[in-house]
Amino acid sequence: MSIIFRELLKKVGSGSHTHKDLTREEAANATEMILNEDATPAQIGAFLIAHRIKRPTSEELAGMLDAYDQLGCTVPRLSGDPIVTVMGTPYDGRSRTAPVTLLTALMLAASGVPVIQHGGDCMATKYGIPLVEIWQGLGIDFTRLSLTQVHQSLETTRFGFIYTPNHFPATQSLVNYRDQIGKRPPFATIELIWLPYAGNVHLVAGFVHPPTEEFMQGTLALRGVNNYTLVKGLEGSCDLPRERTAIISTHKPGDSEPYQRLKLHPRDYGFEGKEVPLESKEQLLAQIKDVLAGKSSELQKSVIWNGGFYLWRCGVCPALEDGLSKAESLLTTGALQQQLTEIESTVSYSNRHSG
Structure with missing residues (x-):
């Protein structure tokens, strides 16, 4: 296997003038050999840095996702096959700005939109706060659930979290690299x-650099994903900024164009302001608990701005202004705290009856 992998490594690592892109099948094979650790450590490290320098193509990324499908986990479709929003956030977490992704997920779930998040523990290169630790700080531990229990949580509470060290352990081999x-x-x-x-999905993902957005769009087209929202978000997350214009590309089934471009100016809706800094996990958790209690703050404004947008984008509200109003109402009526309590009860029951 290492000899086969060497040929793939030579293609991507031969320099700026002589390298060759991998086919979709080759990229899938390379990914399988990396995740299964059939390639040697030297080969894997060389491939990762060479592929980064070369820049991946959409076809290569599609092949890598093919391997993820083959080796990874899949939550079964829900009864009634509703559209499930999958929120993709950087696995190396956040280190500069306070994340509101978790509260956005609570807001969608409280409004009837099923949401899946996924990720692992603190890792390079940012070593930021991962989502699973924020959930734990709020009293919910997703790290012990089986995939069946994740499905049950999604079915019952409209929220599920895939903890990759347990549910897709092959990816853990990449952490040290x-x-x-x-x-x-x-x-x-x-x-x-x-x-x-496994069912109908709406992908929400963040990006930082425009080339990454283009790679994503091309990859999703090759993979037949026709319902997505890509956001030039805070630290590469799907959190909309408040200090600058939010740049967003969307696609939904039936769109004749490859994608729609949105530019939302927070000042036009009364939400312009400084991003809330991330000082520490303890402070962040205190700020989140204040938001859940309905206390006014800059973080609450960020939650309403994000929640309102996604309530509109997910079809709960017919217009952005309606989404913003509903987001504020969900906070002031305690609906998010109620949703959090429902998830905590379900996950705690599952943890008590695990194994």
């Missing part, structure tokens, strides 16, 4: 657009 090479490999892009759900 990310630390050692000190750069995000193309697998970081794969994580953002991975869809571990």
